[in-house]
Amino acid sequence: MIYVIRNSHEYGPYDESVVAGYVEQGILLAHDKARDAVTGREATVMELLKARGYHPQVSHKGSLGEQLRAIGSEFIFPRDDMARHHWLDDKRLLILAVVGLSLSVLMLLPIGGLLVFYAISLYFAVVWGLFFYVFFRSRQVNVKTTVSVFFLTQIAVFIIFSGLSHLNFFYFFTQLAFPLNIVGYVLGVGLTEEFVKMVPLLFLIRRAREPLLPQTLVYYGLMSGIAFGVFEGVEYQTTVNVQADYTTAFFLNVARLTSLPFLHALWCGICGYFVGFAHLYPRYRKSLYALALALPALLHGLYDSFAGVAYLVSLGVAFVSVLLLMTYLSKSNSFRDKLRR
Known part of the structure; x- marks a missing residue:
């Protein structure tokens, strides 16, 4: 005799021949959980049946054609349901379409040269943006402001790096040997680039119609960082990377589209955290x-400084950046209490 277990409930006991018949009819599955009524051994239905000498085979419900007719064309191609589908309201459908088809659409456009690099970088920025939208958005976040922050960063980048950065x-x-170049990477590269990414957040604070939560500014900081990553990705792919051999250039291009923009986003997310608290508690x-x-500039500068001499240290700085951001978010309430005193 066999007990059948489904959803943590036992049914039976049933005689082995009855259980074998249920398997042949497709009522029970061969891998359903079961328990031997005599020994108490738990196994699958098929394992217990085989131990009793039963080898049931599931009966086919007609030929292939008969099965397809039984299933029906509406389940194979649900034309009416697809026509009635409110696809603009289906976020999962839109996300899948954007992530999966954007590059295919770009292949139809007559673009070349620098625009190709920008378009592909923009595609990966959208993928990162969707990831951040799912995991980091607050109730104050909206798509219109997200797009505005993204392109404000792009404008700030092109203005500042068109010549003002040399000031x-x-x-x-940065031209000096390690460790003297740390000064250049922290106070030169780090400070300048983090300030560029900070500008849209300051603009957002100034235009806010309500107090913005630190979590909200973290999200917009992440988006600003990704926007900066698009600019830097295009710049490096069209200058530094093209001078490397094919394999190295391929790896560097992928890194410039994926991991490195993520780091820029992390550092600007940390910036957004403190900008948010500065907005809520102006006395501090x-x-x-x-x-x-200062904190993002330091992390940024240390990462760049060690990248050429001890890349494991740079990876450690990157991990600390992730850990810092997530710890800051988890301590928001206690930090808020501290600043209220």
Whole structure:
């Protein structure tokens, strides 16, 4: 005798021949859980049946054609349901279509040269943006502001890196040997690039019609960082990377589209965290704005400095960046309580 177990409930016991008949009719599955009524052994239905000498085979319900007719054309191609589908309201469908088909659509467009690099970088930015939207958005986040922050960062990048970046004296130190180049990467590269990504957040704060939560500014910081990654990705793919051999260039191009924009997003997310608190607690705004710029610049500069001499250290800095952002978010309430005193 056999007990059949489904959804943590036992049914039976049934005689082995009855259970074998149920398997042949498709009522029971061969891999359904079962228990031997005598020994208490738990196994699958088929294992217990084989131990009793039963080898049931599921009976086919007619020929292939008969089965397809029984299933019906409406289940194979649900034309009416597809026509009635409100696809603009189906977020899962839209996300799948954007992620899966965007590059295929780009292949139809008559673009070339720099636009190709920009379009592909933009595609990966959208993928990252959807990821951040799912995992980091708050109730204040909306798509219109997300798009505005993204393109505001693009504008800030093109303005500042069209010549204004050279006004930072500390860029000179990046040409020196390690460890002196740390000064250049932190106070030159890190400070300048993190300030560029911070500008849209400051603009957003100034235009806000309600107090923005730190979590909201973290999200928009992530989006600003990804936008910067698009610019830097295009710049490196069209200059530095093309000078490398094919294999190295391929790897660097992929990194510039995926992992490295993610790091820019992390650092600007940390910036957004402190900008958000500076907005909520203006009595501490000097220190909070300083931290919003200094911490990401330090992490950014250390990552760049060690990348050429001890890349494992750079990976450690990247992991600390992830850990810091997630820890900050988990401590938001206690930090808020501290600033209220």
